[in-house]
Amino acid sequence: MAKEMSIGELSRHVGVKVPTIRYYEDAGLLAAPPRSEGGQRRYDERARHTLAFIAHAREMGFSLEAIRSLIDLADHPEKPCVDADRIAKARLEDVRRRIDKLRKLEGELERMLAGHHSGKAADCRIIEVLSDHGRCADDH
Amino acid sequence: MAKEMSIGELSRHVGVKVPTIRYYEDAGLLAAPPRSEGGQRRYDERARHTLAFIAHAREMGFSLEAIRSLIDLADHPEKPCVDADRIAKARLEDVRRRIDKLRKLEGELERMLAGHHSGKAADCRIIEVLSDHGRCADDH
DNA sequence: CCTTGACCCTCTAGTGACTAGAGGAATTAT
DNA sequence: ATAATTCCTCTAGTCACTAGAGGGTCAAGG
Numbered sequence: 001m002a003k004e005m006s007i008g009e010l011s012r013h014v015g016v017k018v019p020t021i022r023y024y025e026d027a028g029l030l031a032a033p034p035r036s037e038g039g040q041r042r043y044d045e046r047a048r049h050t051l052a053f054i055a056h057a058r059e060m061g062f063s064l065e066a067i068r069s070l071i072d073l074a075d076h077p078e079k080p081c082v083d084a085d086r087i088a089k090a091r092l093e094d095v096r097r098r099i100d101k102l103r104k105l106e107g108e109l110e111r112m113l114a115g116h117h118s119g120k121a122a123d124c125r126i127i128e129v130l131s132d133h134g135r136c137a138d139d140h
Numbered sequence: 141m142a143k144e145m146s147i148g149e150l151s152r153h154v155g156v157k158v159p160t161i162r163y164y165e166d167a168g169l170l171a172a173p174p175r176s177e178g179g180q181r182r183y184d185e186r187a188r189h190t191l192a193f194i195a196h197a198r199e200m201g202f203s204l205e206a207i208r209s210l211i212d213l214a215d216h217p218e219k220p221c222v223d224a225d226r227i228a229k230a231r232l233e234d235v236r237r238r239i240d241k242l243r244k245l246e247g248e249l250e251r252m253l254a255g256h257h258s259g260k261a262a263d264c265r266i267i268e269v270l271s272d273h274g275r276c277a278d279d280h
Numbered sequence: 281c282c283t284t285g286a287c288c289c290t291c292t293a294g295t296g297a298c299t300a301g302a303g304g305a306a307t308t309a310t
Numbered sequence: 311a312t313a314a315t316t317c318c319t320c321t322a323g324t325c326a327c328t329a330g331a332g333g334g335t336c337a338a339g340g
Contacts, residue, residue, distance in 0.1 A: 092249040
């Protein structure tokens with residue numbers, strides 16, 4: 001039942017580019033698959049599943065390093081998963097920090113664009129705002 | 141009045157690391173400053189201001205490429221600043237897209253951690269969630 | 281069976297925005 | 311005068327890919 005597929009098919013199924021798949025193999029995230037007579041990679045369902053796992057984790061912003069730990073954990077179900085917990089928690093904190101930062105940014109950019117008249121650069125609010133903040137950089 | 145400073149002083153004032161300052165010079169963002177007898181860089185207030193501008197723009201997530209355009213504009217006040225407008229608007233959109241994505245992520249990570257018992261990896265929600273999403277990757 | 285065209289292989293090098301280290305010269309403080 | 315600190319250039323490394331060269335393989339049609 002386990003139908004084999006080429007790297008291109010795998011790529012289309014999972015939505016990960018061909019060179020990226022090979023890169024993941026090099027990086028030790030995806031096991032080196034068996035090869036055809038002529039030396040081409042042949043993947044099974046299990047490989048597809050792992051790649052999808054990687055792709056999803058990447059979308060969630062996990063680093064390849066973190067994903068390596070996660071895969072290692074998934075491959076050894078007897079191990080305690082405190083690590084997975086720690087990794088996910090760190091990720092959540094990071095995500096929250098980034099949301100905060102981006103929200104401040106959003107406000108700043110909005111203010112920048114609000115007073116902007118699309119005239120000459122001389123009285124351009126955008127450049128002004130950036131410069132003013134520049135000027136205050138030595139107060140702290 | 142324009143007191144000169146070494147690259148280290150500039151670094152401390154603006155909060156940008158020394159090698160990064162040199163990198164910005166190489167990248168054409170910061171003009172090559174005059175040198176001392178012995179060949180060390182000597183910066184003035186104007187350079188400090190420009191570096192602060194760059195640092196602030198970087199914090200706001202502008203690419204070096206975008207910052208190059210912004211600086212070019214700031215240096216030529218007679219030019220129309222439609223470009224600055226376009227750059228800032230693109231940035232705002234990007235920021236908003238990222239906030240959206242990160243908020244979805246936040247929810248997903250929260251759900252992941254909610255049902256998690258810190259037991260064995262075998263019944264670890266975190267790995268499960270990541271895997272399940274992996275499994276559904278072929279439905280679209 | 282043979283050709284065609286799409287796919288696959290490895291390898292090297294490039295991206296952005298830095299960061300790290302080697303090996304040596306200049307400046308500053310004592 | 312000497313010692314500590316800072317500075318110089320240069321190369322190479324980081325992360326997560328992406329692009330291209332120069333070739334080999336596979337499946338379908340004739």
